[in-house]
Amino acid sequence: MTRLMLILAGLVLALFAGALVIGPANAPYWDSLSALFVDDGTPLTLVMREIRLPRAILALAIGASLGMAGAAMQGYLRNPLADPGLIGVSSSAALGAVIALQTGLAAAYAFGLPLAALVGAVLGVLLVLALAGPRGASITLILAGIVVSALAGALTSLVLNLSPNPFAASEIVFWMMGSLADRSMDHVWLALPLIGLGLALLATLARGLDALTLGEDAAQALGINLTRLRLALVVGTAAVVGASTAVAGTIGFVGLVVPHLLRPFVGARPGALLWASALGGAAMLLAADILVRVVLPTKDLKLGVVTALVGAPLFLHLIYKTRRQMA
Amino acid sequence: MTLLSVSGLTIQRRKRTILRDVSFSVGPGELVGLIGANGAGKTTLMRAVLGLLPAEGDSSLAALPQKARAQQAAWMPQAREVAWPVSVERLISLGRLPHLAAGQAIGAADRAAIDGAIADMGLEPFRHRTATNLSGGELARVLIARTLAQDTPLVLADEPIAGLDPAHQIQTMRLFAGLAQAGRSAIVSIHDLGLAARHCTRLILLGEGRLVADGAPGDVLTPDNLTDHFNITAHFARSEAGLIFQPLDVVGMD
Amino acid sequence: MNRRGSHIVTLFAGAVLVAAPVLAQDEAPQRVVSMNLCTDQLAMMLADEGQLYSVSYLSQQDRGSAMVEEARKYVPNRALAEEIYLMDPDLVIAGSFSARVTLDMLRRLDVPVVVFDPSSSLSDIPDRITQMGAVLHQQDKAARMVDEFNAALADLAAMAPHEGARPSAALYSANGWSSGSATLPGQIVAAAGFDLVADEYGMAWGGFLPLELLAMSDPNAVITGQPYPAASRAEEILDHPVVTDLKEGRMQGIVSDQDWSCGTPFVLGAIERLSTARQTATEAPQ
Numbered sequence: 001m002t003r004l005m006l007i008l009a010g011l012v013l014a015l016f017a018g019a020l021v022i023g024p025a026n027a028p029y030w031d032s033l034s035a036l037f038v039d040d041g042t043p044l045t046l047v048m049r050e051i052r053l054p055r056a057i058l059a060l061a062i063g064a065s066l067g068m069a070g071a072a073m074q075g076y077l078r079n080p081l082a083d084p085g086l087i088g089v090s091s092s093a094a095l096g097a098v099i100a101l102q103t104g105l106a107a108a109y110a111f112g113l114p115l116a117a118l119v120g121a122v123l124g125v126l127l128v129l130a131l132a133g134p135r136g137a138s139i140t141l142i143l144a145g146i147v148v149s150a151l152a153g154a155l156t157s158l159v160l161n162l163s164p165n166p167f168a169a170s171e172i173v174f175w176m177m178g179s180l181a182d183r184s185m186d187h188v189w190l191a192l193p194l195i196g197l198g199l200a201l202l203a204t205l206a207r208g209l210d211a212l213t214l215g216e217d218a219a220q221a222l223g224i225n226l227t228r229l230r231l232a233l234v235v236g237t238a239a240v241v242g243a244s245t246a247v248a249g250t251i252g253f254v255g256l257v258v259p260h261l262l263r264p265f266v267g268a269r270p271g272a273l274l275w276a277s278a279l280g281g282a283a284m285l286l287a288a289d290i291l292v293r294v295v296l297p298t299k300d301l302k303l304g305v306v307t308a309l310v311g312a313p314l315f316l317h318l319i320y321k322t323r324r325q326m327a
Numbered sequence: 328m329t330l331l332s333v334s335g336l337t338i339q340r341r342k343r344t345i346l347r348d349v350s351f352s353v354g355p356g357e358l359v360g361l362i363g364a365n366g367a368g369k370t371t372l373m374r375a376v377l378g379l380l381p382a383e384g385d386s387s388l389a390a391l392p393q394k395a396r397a398q399q400a401a402w403m404p405q406a407r408e409v410a411w412p413v414s415v416e417r418l419i420s421l422g423r424l425p426h427l428a429a430g431q432a433i434g435a436a437d438r439a440a441i442d443g444a445i446a447d448m449g450l451e452p453f454r455h456r457t458a459t460n461l462s463g464g465e466l467a468r469v470l471i472a473r474t475l476a477q478d479t480p481l482v483l484a485d486e487p488i489a490g491l492d493p494a495h496q497i498q499t500m501r502l503f504a505g506l507a508q509a510g511r512s513a514i515v516s517i518h519d520l521g522l523a524a525r526h527c528t529r530l531i532l533l534g535e536g537r538l539v540a541d542g543a544p545g546d547v548l549t550p551d552n553l554t555d556h557f558n559i560t561a562h563f564a565r566s567e568a569g570l571i572f573q574p575l576d577v578v579g580m581d
Numbered sequence: 582m583n584r585r586g587s588h589i590v591t592l593f594a595g596a597v598l599v600a601a602p603v604l605a606q607d608e609a610p611q612r613v614v615s616m617n618l619c620t621d622q623l624a625m626m627l628a629d630e631g632q633l634y635s636v637s638y639l640s641q642q643d644r645g646s647a648m649v650e651e652a653r654k655y656v657p658n659r660a661l662a663e664e665i666y667l668m669d670p671d672l673v674i675a676g677s678f679s680a681r682v683t684l685d686m687l688r689r690l691d692v693p694v695v696v697f698d699p700s701s702s703l704s705d706i707p708d709r710i711t712q713m714g715a716v717l718h719q720q721d722k723a724a725r726m727v728d729e730f731n732a733a734l735a736d737l738a739a740m741a742p743h744e745g746a747r748p749s750a751a752l753y754s755a756n757g758w759s760s761g762s763a764t765l766p767g768q769i770v771a772a773a774g775f776d777l778v779a780d781e782y783g784m785a786w787g788g789f790l791p792l793e794l795l796a797m798s799d800p801n802a803v804i805t806g807q808p809y810p811a812a813s814r815a816e817e818i819l820d821h822p823v824v825t826d827l828k829e830g831r832m833q834g835i836v837s838d839q840d841w842s843c844g845t846p847f848v849l850g851a852i853e854r855l856s857t858a859r860q861t862a863t864e865a866p867q
Contacts, residue, residue, distance in 0.1 A: 025793040043799045050822045051793050078410035101812040167755050167815035174814055182757070182792050182818045211424055214473070215408035217379055222477070223397030223425040268411040297791065300756075 004265045008279035012060065015286035019056035020048065022290055024297045054185045059289045060282045061188075061195050062180075062248050065240035067281020068274050070255020072202045075209035075270030076233050077132065079141055080260060081318055084241045085252030085304075087132075087141060088148030089124040093238070093245035094175040095152045096120020098159045100246075102168065114194050118242030124148055125234050177304030178249035180289050191243040198239030199278065201232045206271030213270065251304050253311025254281050260314060284310075329354050330481045330512050331376065331400070335384035338368070338375045345371050348384070349538045351531060353481065353514065358507040360527035360544075361516040364557055367533040369516040370405060373483050376514075377402055388481075397425035401477035405485040405516075407466050412459045415469050419444055422476030444476040447502055463490045471499060475506075482506065482513040488522065500526035520561070524548060524572040532556060544570060554578055609718030610672035610693075616660040616683075617676030618645060619843035620697050623713040624674060625651050626845070627722050635668055644807065647839040647847045662686040674716065700844020703768045707731060709844055726846065733849050734772070740856055741774035748801035748859060751778035752837065753824065755806075755815035757792060761785035766841050769848050770804065773855030796823050801862070803827045804855075806837045 020036065021029040025047050034040070036048040066084065073082040084090050100106040100116030109115075131144035156175055160168045208229040211219035220226055244251070258280040259273055266272040285303070288310075292301040332352035338345045346368045353359055361369045375382040378389030378396065388400055401422065409418065422444070423437040433441075445451055448468045453461065458469055471487055482503070488496040496519070503513045504526050517523045523530060523544065530547040532540040534556035540547040545563075553559050562573045614635040615624045621636040625648055638659055639645055640652035658664055662683045665673060673687055673694045687694050695716050700706050707727040714723020741747075750770050752760045760767045761779035763786045770777060778798045779787060795803075805819045805828075818824065840851040 023793050024791040025797045027797075043796045046823055046826060047793050047796045050826070051796065104811075106812065163811045163813070165809040165811040165813040165816070167809065167813035168811065171814050182821055184822050186822070207424060207427075211421060213410045213413060213418070214421060214470075215404060215406055215410075217374070217404040217406075218402060218408075220379055220393070221377055221397060221400070221402035222421065223394045225393055263411070267417055268413045269417060270411060300789070 004262075004276060005279065008276060008283060011283045012279055012286065015283055015290065016056055016060055019059060019286050019290055020052050022293060023047070023052055024293070050184060051182070054183050054188045055180050055289065056286065057188050058180055058183050058191065058248060059286045061192060062244040062251065063254060063282035063285025064278040065195050065198065065244045065281070066251060066254035066285070067258040067277035067279070068199060068202050069237045069240050070281070071259040071270065071273045071277035072205055072209065072233055072237060073255070074259055075205070075212065075273065076229075077141060078212065080263075081141060081256070081315070081322065083253065083256035084121075084237060085250060085254070086149075086256060086315070087128045087145030088152060089121050089128065089237060089241050090245050090250040090252065091149045091152035091156070091176075092124025092127075093117040093121035093242045094250050095156045095159070096123075096242065097246040098156050098175060102159050102163050111190065111193075114190055114243045114246040117246035118194065118238050120152070121238035121242040121245070122234060124152065125237055129230075129234070173302065174249045176250055177302035177308075178245075178251035179292075179300060179302050179304075180248050181300045183247060187247040191247045194239045194243035198236045198241075198243065201236030201239065203274060204232055205229060205236070206274055209270035209274070249302075249304070251285070251307055253304075253307040253315070254284055256318075257307070257311045257314055258284055260318065329387070331514075332387045333376055333385065336372070336375060336386060337383040338371055338380060339383075340371070340380075344536060346375075346533070347537050349533075350384075351538065351541055353512050355480070355510045355512055356507050356528075357512045358503050358526060358528045359512070359514045360523035360530045361514055361533065362518075362520060362523055362530055362547075363533035363539075367556075368536065369533055370485050372533065373402075373485055373514065373516065377483060394425060397477070397479075399479055400481040400483055401474040401479045403470055403474040403482070403484040403487055405489075407463065407470055409458045409466065412457045415450060415453045415456050415458050415461075416441065416445070418458045418469055419450075419473045419476050422473045422478075425477060440476050440478045444472040447475055448472040449498070464492060464495060467491055468495065468499070471502075475502075480511050482511070484513065484515045486516050486518065488515075488517065488519065496522060504528075520548060520557075520574065521572040524563075524570040544572075548572060610670075610716075612668075612670050613672045613674065613717065614658060614665050614668055614670040615674040616658055616665065617674070617679055617697070619699060619709075619845065620674045620676055620713070621652065622646075622648050622843055622845045622847070623697075623709060624717065625655075626726065627710070627713050627717050627719045629717075629719065632717060634670060635665075643839075644809070645839050645842050647843070647845070662690075666690050666692060672716070674713075700765055701763070702765060703734065703772060703844075703848065705765075706844045706846070706848065710846075730846050730849065733846075734852075737772060737849070737852050737856060740860075741772065742863075747774055747776045748863070749778055749781075749798070750775035750802040750804055751790070751795055751798065751800040751827075752804050753790070753795065753819065754837075755813070755819070757789050757795075757818050758787060759784065759790035759795070760787040763787075765844055765848070766837055769841060769851050770855065773852045774859050775802065775855070792818065792821060792823050796827065800827065802858075804837055 021032045027044055032048055035044040039045045069084045074080055096119050097113055097117040100113045105116060106113035127148050128144045132141040157172050160172055208224045211222045211224045216226060259277045262276045262280050263273060266276050288303055288306040291306055292303060295301060329352045334350040336349040337347050349372060363369050374380045376386045376388055388396055391399060420433060420441050423433060445454060448471055450468060450472055467490055474482055474484060488499050491499060500522050503515060506513055507528060527544055530544050531538060532547050532552060539556060540552055553561055558577055558579050559574045560576045560578055562575055564571045611632060612634045613632055615621045616637050618637055618639045621640040624633050633655060635656040635658045636652050638657040641649060641657050643649055646652060660679060660683060670692060673692055675684055675694060675696050677696055677698050684694050697709060700709055707730060710723050710727050714720045752766055752770060759779040761784050762768060762771050762777050767777050778800050781798060782794060803824060808816050840847040
């Protein structure tokens with residue numbers, strides 16, 4: 001358990017360093033790192049501090065957010081198919097973010113953008129939980145997710161199409177697939193407070209999720225306050241997913257893949273899976289973001305494309321495994 | 328001293344009254360069998376007593392704060408639900424949750440309670456098996472062990488012996504009886520009236536939306552009660568081996 | 582340079598470009614509809630009173646159009662076949678980016694249509710002026726305009742610094758697109774005496790320049806456009822701290838505006854303003 005956490009932390013650290021030294025400017029690794037800490041007056045310091053550092057921080061924070069949110073939703077719904085991207089929470093957050101951007105709310109208030117995304121995410125979570133019911137049977141969960149995703153996606157397209165800005169309409173793909181290209185420290189400060197709050201809230205769920213392994217009745221009789229647990233889950237998920245989506249768009253499958261891969265290593269305990277998935281998610285998104293920079297450096301390949309290429313086959317496998325339960 | 332007192336409990340669900348004005352109390356050292364035909368409201372009563380269902384009237388358990396309630400009574404629901412492939416030992420250790428402060432890890436006392444529960448249910452060979460791969464009967468024993476590990480003065484169990492083989496049924500009922508002898512108490516809902524008669528110190532019969540009878544097995548399992556509330560006749564005898572109860576025939580059912 | 586000679590050459594080149602049916606018209610068109618922002622401007626500059634009937638609605642909007650006031654004198658069109666047919670024009674002037682289906686429809690309805698290629702370099706501009714003169718039967722006016730244009734351009738070229746003393750400039754627009762010297766905006770910048778960053782990376786025709794490479798090239802000037810209303814991620818890059826850092830303390834106040842958007846004599850104003858900014862910066866070094 002502790003060994004797993006140490007391995008994951010080491011992996012995250014190595015990938016974080018990799019994300020800092022790999023990029024189109026192609027400077028020697030050591031020069032890059034020293035330019036990050038010492039302002040040597042060359043443009044490399046600008047590149048390191050204003051381009052690569054914020055990008056790496058966001059990949060870490062957003063990956064951790066999506067990983068932990070996925071683990072929390074799966075634990076609560078007791079269903080391995082739950083993922084904020086797949087069940088429409090991210091799409092709803094994107095809708096909130098797009099509305100804030102196009103109405104000028106994001107420009108008028110410092111935290112208008114992430115808070116609007118949070119509101120969108122809360123509505124998305126509530127809608128899915130209401131449709132899927134407390135036990136979150138696979139079939140209703142996925143159907144609810146499809147409906148919420150489709151609706152939020154359509155409304156996002158509509159808002160972007162109505163924008164007087166000719167570029168806005170072509171950005172539907174960013175909001176659907178996500179990217180960390182050209183993010184700045186401004187975006188880090190915008191997203192980090194909400195992500196921190198959300199992760200802290202989700203981390204409090206560990207015991208409740210463990211107890212929920214036995215069902216809602218047994219969990220309550222073990223002293224778990226389900227009302228408070230639901231509230232922390234909804235607000236925590238919405239905060240991390242909202243803040244992440246507001247700055248990076250919708251990135252799917254991280255919350256699905258990571259908890260699934262790590263579950264055997266924590267003895268399947270949903271509580272222990274929370275922090276493990278946060279680290280795993282950070283590692284996965286850092287790796288994906290390095291990959292998009294190495295494979296197609298000038299094309300702004302979307303992060304969601306990479307995570308979907310990894311995640312979709314796994315999702316199919318999970319559906320195949322649970323199809324008897326779904327039938 | 329009473330471990331549980333219930334008075335005037337009335338439970339309505341979807342505007343239909345399920346149980347009306349139920350009152351009873353449970354003291355230490357009792358093994359209470361909760362009996363009644365299907366749909367008599369056994370599960371509903373236990374859930375309402377635990378505060379898991381809204382009800383009118385009073386239940387001393389439901390009145391407690393949630394954490395204190397979890398230290399006073401353990402609950403084994405009828406659904407044998409295990410969502411994740413955790414090990415038997417870990418599943419049983421969930422019973423210690425009410426005894427741990429926030430952030431506190433499992434300690435020596437907790438470990439002793441877990442080991443005790445595993446030994447009581449004869450689960451030592453299963454300790455490291457994955458709970459979701461067990462047979463129905465094995466899983467039932469694991470879930471009972473989880474309830475025992477909670478180490479509460481009162482245990483409520485909803486059909487704990489359903490699906491067990493005869494040996495494990497008897498063993499489990501003896502275990503609950505042993506708890507009672509040690510000064511703790513248990514309320515178990517049960518369909519096997521023979522086992523109920525032999526092992527319970529007291530039976531509570533539910534029927535027609537109310538508490539029909541409450542007393543020693545011999546006083547509750549009267550021919551009239553059996554005919555009126557179970558639609559059966561039965562052979563009932565006292566022997567050297569204890570009470571013997573055998574259902575014989577169905578009456579009054581169309 | 583023999584200006585007369587080059588004029589004849591461009592006139593000849595222009596005549597070749599003119600579509601055949603228009604050459605056959607010996608009378609000047611009297612009810613002309615232009616449906617492209619750039620042909621609008623040339624037509625407005627060259628047409629006689631009453632000859633031009635309608636211009637595109639874009640010419641009446643501040644963003645992109647260098648002749649808003651002038652354009653308001655004409656009926657606006659939205660480049661739709663039905664609308665234009667009902668205007669009963671005797672000549673329609675379109676750009677090569679106009680919708681093909683619209684032009685085909687107009688041709689089927691026997692409306693004469695001329696298509697202008699966009700200017701992708703400064704040397705295309707005299708050609709387009711001459712072509713517009715031929716189409717509108719305003720050859721003399723067009724020839725005078727070409728002479729003036731070439732003269733002004735030559736004056737500006739004389740002021741540009743020699744090879745090696747030229748500061749570098751990056752044209753940077755939405756999505757990180759950077760234009761090079763094989764594009765009209767690139768030639769405007771080059772004519773004002775700058776070397777282009779896009780050329781350094783082998784993107785004379787323009788290309789996506791990652792923010793990192795822009796920062797590493799450390800240009801003397803970063804030239805961005807005017808943002809469109811409402812937000813877009815594509816334009817957000819222009820407010821990235823790296824871009825604002827690069828603009829700060831360097832040649833300031835340079836934006837590509839409506840004078841840059843079309844191959845018309847308005848580009849002279851753009852080149853001149855850029856040259857002035859360059860001179861001010863080099864004479865008073867920071």
